[in-house]
Amino acid sequence: MENLKTVFYNLPDQKVLEAEKELDFMVWQPDQRYLVLGRSNEAIKSLIAESVDNDNIKVLKRPSGGEAVLLSPNMLVIALKVPLTMVKKAHDVFVIANNIIKEALAKEGIQNITSRGISDICIGEQKILGSAIFKKPDSVFYHAVLNVSEDVNLIDHYLQYPKREPDYRKGRNHLAFVSSLHKESYLIDINKFKSRIQSEFVDSFIHSHKIL
Numbered sequence: 001m002e003n004l005k006t007v008f009y010n011l012p013d014q015k016v017l018e019a020e021k022e023l024d025f026m027v028w029q030p031d032q033r034y035l036v037l038g039r040s041n042e043a044i045k046s047l048i049a050e051s052v053d054n055d056n057i058k059v060l061k062r063p064s065g066g067e068a069v070l071l072s073p074n075m076l077v078i079a080l081k082v083p084l085t086m087v088k089k090a091h092d093v094f095v096i097a098n099n100i101i102k103e104a105l106a107k108e109g110i111q112n113i114t115s116r117g118i119s120d121i122c123i124g125e126q127k128i129l130g131s132a133i134f135k136k137p138d139s140v141f142y143h144a145v146l147n148v149s150e151d152v153n154l155i156d157h158y159l160q161y162p163k164r165e166p167d168y169r170k171g172r173n174h175l176a177f178v179s180s181l182h183k184e185s186y187l188i189d190i191n192k193f194k195s196r197i198q199s200e201f202v203d204s205f206i207h208s209h210k211i212l
Helices: 014-018 049-055 092-107 152-158 190-207
Strands: 024-028 034-037 058-061 069-071 075-083 113-116 120-123 126-135 139-147
Touching: 014 024, 014 075, 024 190, 049 152, 069 075, 069 152, 075 092, 075 190, 092 113, 092 120, 092 126, 092 139, 092 190
Parallel strands: 034 058
Antiparallel strands: 024 075, 034 069, 075 139, 113 120, 120 126, 126 139
């Protein structure tokens, strides 16, 4: 149970949250496995204690909402900070960021991309990306996790069934609900796709005359 002790979220995209820039973004690949709790999560209720203890996985708590997630080197994390002057309401950042990611996915030839729940991206009914936001006095911080090739069994190994779920989940367990690009037969290269997402974010803001 000792490993369920959480530490402050100090992963690379924390730099985006704390940056002096009003508008900033980052796409990064975790260097190892992490378990990250949402702001209101408790480790004992969100994680499978035996698995965390046996595998000695670091547990962190992020400032944003949402449920606990697994991060791994087979995933990409996309972070964006947007000034409140750019949006009518904080929730708009979900739409802005997810549309950019969906455009990048479409350019890779990925089909049947859908937006589901509050801020998920799916292939059909299978979730491949979840996201959360944190509102600051002058900006909104968004970060999302895209499952490129991680085995869904690993997610099921560490995460309990969440206390909150979107309607479209319909009671499905992790194995039936979550997928990856590779599992859906899109065998993309994670490093090349990381570059594509970065380019999409740059192009989107340059075209709207915003400077990163």
